Amino acid sequence: QLVESGGGSVQPGGSLKLSCAASGFYFSGSAMHWVRQASGKGLEWIGRIRSKPNNHATSYAASVKGRFTISRDDSQNTAYLQMNSLKIDDTAVYYCVRGGGDSWGQGTLVTISS
Amino acid sequence: EIVMTQTPLSSPVTLGQPASISCRSSESLVHSDGNTYLSWLQQRPGQPPRLLIHKISNRFSGVPDRFSGSGAGTDFTLKISRVEAEDVGVYYCMQAAPFPHPYTFGQGTKLEI
DSSP states (O other), rough: EEEEEEEEOOOTTOEEEEEEOOOOSGGSSSSSSEEOOOSSSSOOOEEEEEOOOGTTTTOOOTTTTEEEEEEGGGGEEEEEEOSSSSGGGGGGGEEEEESSOOOOOOOEEEEEOO | OOEEEEOOSSOOTTTTTOOOEEESSSOBOOOOOOOBEEEEEETTTTOOOOEEEEETEETTTTTOTTTEEEEEEEEEEEEEEEEOGGOOEEEEEEEEEOTOOOOOOOOOEEEEE
């Protein structure tokens, strides 16, 4: 199970940090991804963080690179998405996803508005 | 970045009848490890996506056997042998290539009765 939290309403240029609490599987050995979905639109991959044996390596979509940072705390079974310099186009439901796509959270809504 | 193109984007179906969705990738999805990381997701109204099929044709745990996947290289198909009311929603193909490649999704196909 994956449970996201931390969503809310922020002004353009602001920051927000999302959390994804995992349970029921071997979190430490799993890559974790973030995917977002604007209202009525399709799915957009944001980025991933690999497991510790893979040095927690990260990769990001071009649309968020340099603004968003993915991290994890394996002791807390939690992944994070730090979002900076937010734009109106970042408004979406944000999902955390286990590597391979076999487990999705319910999502948390992020609204960027002035 | 690999572009995924689905057809049709909307599919009216009749209960009990078959349905089919196609997905084409802009380049071959065969990875150097020999696997093809093409998945299908279902998103029911108001719900997060859920995995139906992975690596072209492997049904995920709990997925009814009326769902099947096929294809190779750049062309893939999701088939529903007999549509049921609970199948209404949007279906996405997803290429889930290993690090460092990004995941990419098709535009989605809306299945409606």
